[in-house]
Amino acid sequence: MWGLRSVNDHRTDASVQKAYGDASVAAANARNPQTSSLVQLESIERPVWGLRSVNDHRTDASVQKAYGDASVAAANARNPQTSSLV
Numbered sequence: 001m002w003g004l005r006s007v008n009d010h011r012t013d014a015s016v017q018k019a020y021g022d023a024s025v026a027a028a029n030a031r032n033p034q035t036s037s038l039v040q041l042e043s044i045e046r047p048v049w050g051l052r053s054v055n056d057h058r059t060d061a062s063v064q065k066a067y068g069d070a071s072v073a074a075a076n077a078r079n080p081q082t083s084s085l086v
Contacts, residue, residue: 007075010068017061025054 004075007068007072010064010071014061014065014068017057017064021054021057021061024057028054
């Protein structure tokens, strides 16, 4: 099953999005919030996980990973001799 390009592409996409999100969070947390040009919150301090855009990326990655996991489980449960995907 892991030899199918479509399955590997979904797994790769989810990994890339997770790595991007992790790197973005680390970079945002490392910046001085007073000098950041990306977010101005009127002197309100919020953790980066409180930002909707960060949570949206995390949610997207989770949904893609769940889809990939479900696809692999369904494909592995099928008899490979009757699969219509190959």
